[in-house]
Amino acid sequence: MSRGADVGLATIVASGNSALHATCHKQPSLTSTLAVCAKGGPEDVEAAYPLAGPTDLTPINSTRLIETLVDGEEEEGEIEDEDAGSLEDERGEDEDMEDLEDEDPYFDALMVPSYTAYLGKTATLTCIVHAAKSDKSVTWLRGRDLRILTVGRYTYTTDLRFEALHQESSSEWTLRIKSVQLRDQGNYECQITTKPIRTFTVFLNVVEPWVEVLGSPDIYVNRASMINLTCVVHHAPYPPEEITWYHGNQSINYTSSRGGVSVVEERGETTTSFLLLQNARASDIGTFTCQPEGMTPATANLHVLEGEHRQAIQTNSSCIRVPSLAAFIIVTAILASCCVVC
CATH class of the missing domain: 2.60.40.10 (Immunoglobulins)
Known part of the structure; x- marks a missing residue:
């Protein structure tokens, strides 16, 4: 090649380098541009833009990893067992409730069939009913005229001497008669509203002074x-x-x-x-x-x-x-x- 050609080539290369240098300042993130823009070879590129070294990671203990996985599976199994036990308990409670709902109300076997009250005092007649469906399922009636006296906790008579007593969730339904009179003596019926109706009769004996x-x-x-x-x-x-x-x-x-x-x-x-x-x-x-x-x-x-x-x-x-x-003294x-x- 002639000397004139060499000079022309050098001029072109210099012009190209100037243009490329301007491009480097505009787009410094491109790898190809970095390689050309850096002065010198690959060594200069690495010196100008050093690469990060490999990250130091803690070695994995395979035995510990297996134990962790096994413990996790056992905990999941325990949770599943607890859930299954809770479901079984709920089912058992539901079955008990269904059995209780299906059970018919009945009188207590130890109920007292007779009571004694003094004239002018208070008489208390108690009816014990198990498995009652509601608070209104037990009724007290007077035997001589079959007059309804109480239903559940409510009194259905204008005679204010009569009063119904019952606490929620209790199996006792009580008929209280204040200032007992001789005409109050006689039979009283405790009824359960079943089909057929169940009745327990008690006798009130009024003792006169x-x-x-x-x-x-x-x-x-x-x-x-x-x-x-x-x-x-x-x-x-x-x-x-x-x-x-x-x-x-x-x-x-x-x-x-x-x-x-x-x-x-x-x-x-x-x-x-x-x-x-x-x-x-x-x-x-x-x-x-x-x-x-x-x-x-x-x-x-x-x-x-x-x-x-x-x-x-x-x-x-x-x-x-x-x-x-004492009186003798x-x-x-x-x-x-x-x-x-x-």
Whole structure:
């Protein structure tokens, strides 16, 4: 090649390099351009644009990896077992509920067939029903007229003495009767609304208070002996406010002109009044009346004998009630004070 040609070629190459250099500044990201733009060969390219070295990674332990995979499978199996157990429990509960729903209501075998209430007090009749479908499935009726008294927790009578009692989820349905009267005595029916209807009948016995003088109608005592008249009040709804003794038409108490009179009372479910008279005499013969307030009185005829009728006295002595120890001590103290005064 001639010298002129070499100069022309060099000029072309220089011009091309200048254009290419301008291109390098515009597109420095191209690999081909980097290779040409760098001064020199591949070494200069690597020096200008060093490549990142290989990344250091932790070696994988194959044994640990297998254990991890196995543990994961076991946990999944346990979860599946728990889910299966929960499903079985739910199914069991559903089956129990279905069995309970299918079971017919029934009365408890230990229900009481009779109740006793005192006149004026409160009577409570209880009906025990198992597997009841709802709170309204149990009804109380009065036997003599089949009048509906209660349904579930609701009262269906204008007589405010009757009341229905029932707690949710309880098996007891209670009929409560306040201020019991004699007309309330009789049968009451507890019914379950099944097909056919099931009925359990209870009987309410109303006890009326009554009064008696022990040993009546005739009581015999020896002359100059101690007279002990005992009055007992049975089945009162509450102890009477006052018990008054009469001899004939005259009231008797410790202030009576006769003297030697003592009255002792023992109050409780059964109330007792003791009338004690010292030194029985002929003037004591007659009728003695025990009158509890608001109740029917009781009477006894007293006979004072000289001694020829001891057999009659002994026959009636078994009916005479002796006061309790406390009452006896009180009476003794009263009598002693009377003697001192005399």
